[in-house]
Amino acid sequence: MRQALTGFVSKSSFSLKAIMIAVLAVTVIAADVASALAARSSAIVIDAKTGKVLYSADANGRRYPASLTKMMTLYLTFEAMAKGRITRNTPVPFSAHASAEAPTKLGVRAGSSVPVEIAILSIVTKSANDSATALGELLGGSEDNFARMMTAKARQLGMNGTVFRNANGLPDPGQFTTAHDMAMLGIALREHYPQYYGYFSQRSFLYGRQRINGHNRLLGRIKGVDGIKTGYTRASGFNLVSSVADGDRRLVAVVMGGTSGRSRDNQMASLITTYMPRTSTRGNGNLIAKAGGDNPIKALAKVFLPKQDAPTPDDKPVTDDTVVASADDSQDDSQQVAEETKPVLQVKKVKTVAVAAMAPAPKAEQATSQAVTAYAEPTTAAPAIDPVKTSSVPSGWVVQVASSPTKSGAEALLDKTSKQAPKVLADASGFTVAFDNDGTTYYRARFGGFGSKDAAWKACDALKRKKISCYAVQQ
Template identity: 35%
Template structure:
């Protein structure tokens, strides 16, 4: 039987300027594996910064979290660890049980946390990314790209520099056991001080790495290494070329040829929320089609077709109330409004379901209504007390 060759992609970016130095299939939708945990950590840092949690806060493990497959820390259901130990376990051991427990703490459930992850991804501008879980365990719907992961790393480092030092941990001791980092390249590559590895069989060996030499900091992303050593060698080759400003040589490497881009190619994050042009009818019509998704894990990589947001009843079930917090001319603004509202609402109101409801106006334009659903009438009324320009929406209303 022929060995499986995972689909490959990479990108190297100057993190200060955003200039893309090298890329190969950087927008290809692939499986992120445990690179997913960088988003889980980002939302953890965000909660710390807003003082919703502290490093000493308890992270309690549900039976769902405790039963995650390896890699895991092995905490029993009902037991807890601190947020800081959770961060260390995610960075070093890449513990799946810890990722789920952290997601449940921040979102109330892993499914709800995945919604938060997707909203944040859209805010950052990760256009090829969709999350289904907090850990990166295989799910055919959970995909990202090298470019998106570089955006995520840049955003995390720029927004929460005080927490970046956790990614440089070489080991983490817990209950007398030493858990060593999976990122062995940090020990051998000059200037490397983070970030995160990832591996599942369909993805191959993935890596986000950041290294600084002099005044230059580079971020590299590799998807689809055949082995951990091959991935590390490719990352070192990419970063060496970036620091030296040379054309990349890929002899004896399995990935496809690399393209060096002009200096005016810039990796940018999503712009601030603002009104955009109204989507054309042709574009919006696809928004209303039945959800479809295909995935082909072969040499051609993944092909995705994401359907639009389901109807209100599909999201929350018939007979539940929702709140509407605005109507917008583009999806990015709509998603960001929902994200801000969910951050504003206290528990348990912040565990509602995010909903985007398209509406065609009388002048043949489209708007997207931002709603949060799954409430009783009393809960909906209470939620509106915390939100500006908020309307309650009765069950089965349009």
């Protein structure tokens, strides 16, 4: 009996040991697969004036975007500013959800707010996750709805390999993109919103007494680099989108899946050095068609949003560059940029105030057998925000540049004028106003945001010197 029991225990122990070994082997294999996915790099270099692909390495391979996600968050923010829905000074409320996002973040308390401009600066420099979420909630009513808007806008811009799940790029297995799509987004940001593109070249800013430095170490290191965004999670590896302008030449380059911040930066520097001389000095650079309409969520009728359609990491990735990239990059002093070489934009820290919570998004609507939330119109919002589905009509002095029989035509004229005179209209917001003429509806193309009659007249005079017809009027 004792021998039989001993044999049984011995066999059981052996079986248990075998099972443990098998489980460990499977775990190791899974970890290796996840590691391999993270280590797979992809890259692309595009001539931003002609659209010619100068270099490509698995550019359509699916990757995690990490903080590159915030490029789309900013695209939709710039769009809202250009249409007059929000201004640089519109309060951005921070919900408990936004305030609780993982670092890196600005650190605004729940129930408080900061101006839109501070939220933008904190994203382009610090890659603040809380600011991205707060902007998403402001523009979409909820972060989930905003993610749908982001995906819809991606489709409208031709980014067919991208799905967004949140506004900041924190780990989500259903959020993915490609190097090719990120290059398209980088080009679109410059082409569509040149009046706001300068934010991406900001290397630091002062928030109250706190100096916040940026993550993009190629700014100031490589001639012509003027943005755009870094990104890192353990699953994505080290990502970077760079825009470069040198004389009449322009390119956009993307590196994804770098093994370290330093190696990623070195690879990007090598691509820029190699391919910038091969770019064209001709071409108008209008490569990405601007998505029209005020309701990008409609495009989701043809978008399937898979829940587990990207390789899932075996553990929750570390978030953003400062967690690992700063530790890695700081070892190389030659890559550090002397912040004193560029003026620091000072932003007065605005006293945070309690704000009402944003109303939840409306009930989902059905689209291709999938619930799709409608474009949100918060019932309680900051006073400066015009409801999303209506045209914003700023009061005070405005500059009218044209009128059109269609709203899309008027918006196209606004876009064209913004590109022709980005410095003149840097602080202005474009909008359209419908009016009736003998039973026919027309749309005025106007720019608002001028503080006085003199400011509006001065802007109009500057536009006329650029052969742009206009007149200033009090609205």
